[in-house]
């Protein structure tokens with residue numbers, strides 16, 4: 015199997031059959047319904063691959079289709095999207111079982127009342143098999159927390175609106191920790207460094223890229239990323255540069271600068287290459303950029319020229335060869351579905367987690383309890399001494415009391431909806447982790 019070393023040279027590496035997931039996509043189109051205008055293309059025939067032991071970065075201006083590409087590859091596309099093209103896992107249309115892949119979404123869906131340690135322990139109990147001892151699960155959770163540099167924040171509550179807790183960068187890291195608990199072989203990360211400062215971004219990305227040193231798994235990592243520092247950029251093996259859903263460049267990250275230089279867009283000395291790439295292909299900011307940067311050619315023209323050059327380049331041919339070579343190989347059967355906690359354990363853990371959440375949420379639990387107590391006192395005062403006879407008036411008053419309590423309790427349940435909506439977000443995020451992704 016061929017891969018690119020840090021100097022961009024093609025080298026042959028032997029990948030053990032049972033260790034690794036190759037993902038290839040060929041001529042992938044994604045369209046969405048766009049109101050009266052019909053359908054709008056978000057991805058226009060992109061081709062590429064991701065292989066074990068390598069980190070593929072998907073970069074491009076905001077709205078260019080990075081998340082859409084990640085979603086399509088991970089089998090998470092929305093119901094209003096349609097896709098065509100071929101996505102294969104190890105050269106086949108097949109399913110990846112639970113625990114083999116993980117997806118870290120752009121938005122952190124975490125329970126705000128839990129501490130980092132608790133969030134990790136609950137996730138470990140849900141995601142790791144029942145056959146594993148509790149202490150082992152805790153050990154894995156602790157190691158993962160340390161790997162992401164969250165040791166000092168272990169006992170800090172995650173926090174949310176109105177309850178300050180972790181910083182947004184720390185929350186990102188907790189989300190990553192939760193997803194890598196099962197040691198997946200295929201890892202999708204949607205903007206893992208958003209909200210992180212440049213040093214934290216570097217540490218997080220380098221830790222993600224070097225996870226295999228700790229667990230020996232040659233992991234396939236695909237990350238969409240906005241604006242990496244030059245140090246973070248060095249960590250990438252391959253780069254997929256998109257603009258308006260078209261591929262501007264796909265190939266070794268180390269030769270992207272050369273590609274831009276050859277096509278008339280040299281990276282200025284001392285400038286971060288990723289800044290240069292994004293500046294060259296960003297056409298979001300109207301007329302100023304339409305005139306081109308520094309009086310150069312208009313951005314639209316620059317993008318068209320780069321996409322044309324890429325399609326006719328040797329790099330593109332190399333990518334196509336690599337994709338067909340991966341598809342031709344016999345990679346053997348993929349690992350079967352890994353075990354996670356059984357139904358009963360899941361119910362118990364989720365119930366406990368929900369109780370902790372309610373107990374710590376003043377609005378959800380304590381405030382409602384206070385209202386119920388106040389109401390009980392109020393009702394007791396109003397309906398005091400309704401009489402103990404079987405008189406019509408006495409029965410009627412009891413009926414009114416029962417009606418009032420039933421109606422009031424029914425309306426009070428509406429107070430639980432905000433919490434239910436939060437739980438639904440966690441549920442939708444988790445449903446992917448517990449489902450299988452398939453090359454389609």
Ligand SMILES: Nc1ncnc2c1ncn2[C@@H]1O[C@H](COP(=O)(O)OP(=O)(O)OP(=O)(O)O)[C@@H](O)[C@H]1O
Nearest residue numbers: 046056075076077078079080081082083092094095
């Ligand atoms: N399900 C959808 N329905 C309608 N439009 C969509 C849908 N999904 C994506 N889009 C549109 O497709 C374009 C690309 O979206 P996408 O989220 O992939 O961009 P992105 O590169 O990840 O952006 P950012 O970096 O800002 O997150 C955007 O214009 C977005 O509005």
